[in-house]
Amino acid sequence: MAVKSSVLPGRILLAFVAAYILLPVAATLLYSLATVWRSEMLPEGYTLSHWAKSFIDQRFVSVLLRTLGLAVVVSFVTLALLLPAVWWQRVRNPKIGIALQMLAAVPFALPTLIIGLGLLTLTGDYLPQAQGTVWLLGLGHVALAFPFAYWALDNAMAAANVRALSEAASTCGASPFATLIRVILPNVGPGIAMAGIMAFGTSFNELVLTQLLVGSRYETVQLYALNMLKGADADYNLLAVMTVINFTITLVLSIAMVSLNGRTANASLPKKAKS
């Protein structure tokens, strides 16, 4: 019959991988709730005091808000820059796709560290006033996030048959701008959401550019965690709380991605019929 692998070694491997993924998360969660945890498999007692403490800690709260704010701005800027580009690529000039794909390969293949150190050198030589600014960091995040957002958008536009939609809109007398806003955007909704989430996640979890370009002047979640981990006065329980928050946000983004992935595939059919 079917090539099944519900055999024992398969189950063991699956269980092992699941444990491997879940154990560090579970340990971190327990750490954020533990009173003392020095000798046994599980903490000696549980408390919510670390959580309470973290939300009145000025540094903790501003780190969280700062990171969220930056990630939101980065994802909106990425979308605003990419949407017209991908749409124009689909309806007018396919060469845009070639250029974007080549650029998209760079952050995918090259370590961010090279880009970060290169930017540092570059601004040091030619644009010293940009050094250490949030603007530079934001643009850097946009550049890092753009490949993932680009792939999501490009797939969505291909699936929604954007070219035919645009042709239909222009025969109805719609201007290119009106076409983009009124016809294209509503039809590639899940793809846009996906791209936005990708950009958000990239910015939220980014450390290298933040550390190199702005350092502690603009402490984000990842940088805070690094400083905590390295610092002499580290509060590991507070760090655990931040890590759990970080993980939860990642989890929510991942769930959104998986479900959007299912939606885009299904949603494209009726859309095609409508056009």
Place this chain on the structure above:
Amino acid sequence: MQRALGDAAPVASRRIAGRNPFVRWLSDWGPALPIIVISATLLILPCLIMVRRSFAGPEGTGFTLDNWQSVLASASAWRAIGNTVMLAATVATVATLVGGPLCWMLTRMTRGWRTLHMGLLTVANNFSGIGLAFGFMAALGTYGMITLGLRSMGFDFTPPVPSGFVGLVIAYSYGFVPMYVLLTLPAMGLVRQDWWEACQCCGASRPEFWRYVGLPMLLPYLGAGWILTFTSAIGQYALPLALSNSSMPAYPLITLDMSRNMLGSLFGSQRMPVMAVILMIFAIVSLLAYRQLLKRGAKWL
């Protein structure tokens, strides 16, 4: 199709564009220019300046091979390069050996189970950097949950040093096995159910099916996944930085070496650009090999 497009879209643009080639070019590329300019400036220029700097004198000008000579003569540079390659190759191999079978199992699961496992893998793939490092310490550190658990059960268990080879492999695998699975999963769809049925009709057992049909078809894609994992692991910085607890890491890597050089002595450090270019060479060679493997994989299709 082509005619319809030609009739519909450029009606407006013909009026605007006229015959001026510059205006025409602008109307072809205009909406894409901002993102192209920004990403090219922030992604390509930094690489170019690294290449330039690797041949420049201490002042950032002139042309010299001294930087390369001194790096290639440096035992510590070679150790960092060797370590990095060794670590990345090990992680990529672990990812292939665990991720390959995992991929196959995922394609054979019922929908519900697959969604659950895909969700887990996506989370693990995205949960990176410092958070992961802390989770690793919380589970396998000196006072980690697993360490304490094993000790309280009476085992004399010493956890691996987080910044050592074994520790790094374990921590890297957390993100890279899921990444490998997500990258390779689409290729599993190539193995058609009726090949296995045809094999059975030819008298072949399951191992024979994998030996003669399944693996030969998948090998290029498994190899491509290995290459991508390898490339990505070579450039890792945040995770080893978080795991190494002192300025002298137990297991020096190219990326750690670079940042130490850069941050330690910002100017006059000529080693960092050379290491950066070495990393770039790795990336470019891997990318070429990756494309070659994909071409090889598509050959029979």
Place this chain on the structure above:
Amino acid sequence: MSTPIHLGAITKSFNGKPALSGIDLDIAQGEMIALLGASGCGKTTLLRIIAGLEQPSSGQIHFGTRDVTDLSVQARRIGMVFQGYALFPNMTVRQNIGFPLKIAGESASAITARVNELLEMTGLGPRGDHHPNQLSGGQQQRTALARALAPRPDVLLLDEPLSALDAQVRDHLRDEIARIQKTVGTTTVLVTHDQAEAMAIADRVVIMHEGRVEQASRPEALYEMPASGYTASFIGTRNRFDVSPQGGELRIGGFFRQAAANSAAHQVWVRAEALRIVPAGQGLAVTVEAKLFQGPITRLYLTCHADGLSQTLKLDAPSEGLRGVEPGQSLHVTFDQESADVFAA
């Protein structure tokens, strides 16, 4: 070598839904039978059960005296051609054909000899070192057939072997398959939804409907004497009259037949080519709705509003005889007593 096949009371259900309900069928040694039916009738399931790719819920399968019900696919000694051919893309034509022999552990020289023989038989000679993606659909089909025949199987199974091919190639290959099957003499089961293919190629056609065997007969018998309304509707182009008996008799135009005693509704099936045009005053009055020229044969679509009937009829006749007929024209048609098949509903 070639063996008869005996299927005894085969049933199969998927998740509680019956796919096959009690299939009994004997296939003679060297016979070629076609399982024919609409999609979902269970023909493919039955073929896969014979192959061993599916397990029956109950029933027995014998190849000759061998009970193969519980044997694995590998142990049954079958050859199978899959609908999409399932050629191994990483192997050349030669390697594909030789694969079952290689698995059986035959010597390299024996494999080469047998492969050459099959390349010759299927006319694939010059393509031996090509990979499947370099072959046309017809060549892939031949390769699949050669691979299935290579180990000299007891039973050859063909799952819609021609459905993926162009019309011209299909007709040619259909005759090729028939020729090769007669040459090697292997008992063969073919699954198809194409009645022309089944009729042309098979010694016996098995009509399947909703998991049952509706009729198993020689092609001519099937055509001339359908055993049920379903077979009649499925084979050839037929007109169906739903008639209620009046005074124990069925009457349509000039046609007359005694009704089955205990049934109120009857189906009368008449093949399109059995309708004849007759002079006014006889038969059924009809109006020509449309005329379709199909080469030697022309088809008329006729509307009939007489004798309590209100329906469209199809009439096939040699094109010459219909030259003067135009749409809108009124005609009279009838059919012979013996050309009608009557079933009590």
